[in-house]
Amino acid sequence: SQTIHQWPATLVQPVGSPLSLECTVEGTSNPNLYWYRQAAGRGLQLLFYSVGIGQISSEVPQNLSASRPQDRQFILSSKKLLLSDSGFYLCAWSGGQGMRTEAFFGQGTRLTVV
Amino acid sequence: SQQGEEDPQALSIQEGENATMNCSYKTSINNLQWYRQNSGRGLVHLILIRSNEREKHSGRLRVTLDTSKKSSSLLITASRAADTASYFCATSPFTGTASKLTFGTGTRLQVTL
Numbered sequence: 283s284q285t286i287h288q289w290p291a292t293l294v295q296p297v298g299s300p301l302s303l304e305c306t307v308e309g310t311s312n313p314n315l316y317w318y319r320q321a322a323g324r325g326l327q328l329l330f331y332s333v334g335i336g337q338i339s340s341e342v343p344q345n346l347s348a349s350r351p352q353d354r355q356f357i358l359s360s361k362k363l364l365l366s367d368s369g370f371y372l373c374a375w376s377g378g379q380g381m382r383t384e385a386f387f388g389q390g391t392r393l394t395v396v
Numbered sequence: 397s398q399q400g401e402e403d404p405q406a407l408s409i410q411e412g413e414n415a416t417m418n419c420s421y422k423t424s425i426n427n428l429q430w431y432r433q434n435s436g437r438g439l440v441h442l443i444l445i446r447s448n449e450r451e452k453h454s455g456r457l458r459v460t461l462d463t464s465k466k467s468s469s470l471l472i473t474a475s476r477a478a479d480t481a482s483y484f485c486a487t488s489p490f491t492g493t494a495s496k497l498t499f500g501t502g503t504r505l506q507v508t509l
Contacts, residue, residue: 325484325501372438384429385497387438
């Protein structure tokens with residue numbers, strides 16, 4: 283069966299510090315990978331999505347970047363965090379070997395920038 | 397920008413009642429999906445309806461899709477306290493990037509005993 287791991291679950295970082303959130307998928311190959319951000323009590327904003335290694339599409343200009351160094355690994359990064367980067371970050375996958383149309387989400391990372 | 401907008405933003409009902417949530421979207425779609433999110437957790441897929449379908453059932457869930465009005469509804473029948481969560485619609489575009497999902501703003505459902 284397929285699983286998605288996202289870590290850490292919570293993170294408190296000072297303004298100006300770097301960020302690295304990691305997401306890995308198991309049990310499938312060549313998945314589509316996504317990073318979403320959710321503000322408190324709000325919907326999900328698509329930040330980045332990737333259809334293959336090294337292929338990253340950015341949806342909104344921001345202080346963040348994403349990379350996909352391996353087929354099932356997706357990393358969200360920042361060189362210098364801003365207060366506005368606080369939020370709930372969710373990694374997800376779809377597609378893969380089973381051509382799954384629905385998305386499967388990790389448990390999320392609660393980021394607080396102080 | 398959000399593709400989907402759910403209505404109402406919040407809904408409070410008693411256990412046993414039915415809950416209806418609506419979703420409107422703006423552009424042509426390949427399919428529309430509904431997800432559930434418990435507080436502080438990831439989203440869980442509930443049901444998918446394709447653009448050529450009008451109604452779909454799964455257990456206590458019933459989804460309708462009206463592509464002419466660009467709207468969908470999710471009905472949860474005989475609600476339970478465990479149904480308390482936020483519910484989101486998500487659309488997949490009618491392009492080659494069919495896998496890219498755009499989520500709405502969500503409906504917060506509270507089911508009380």
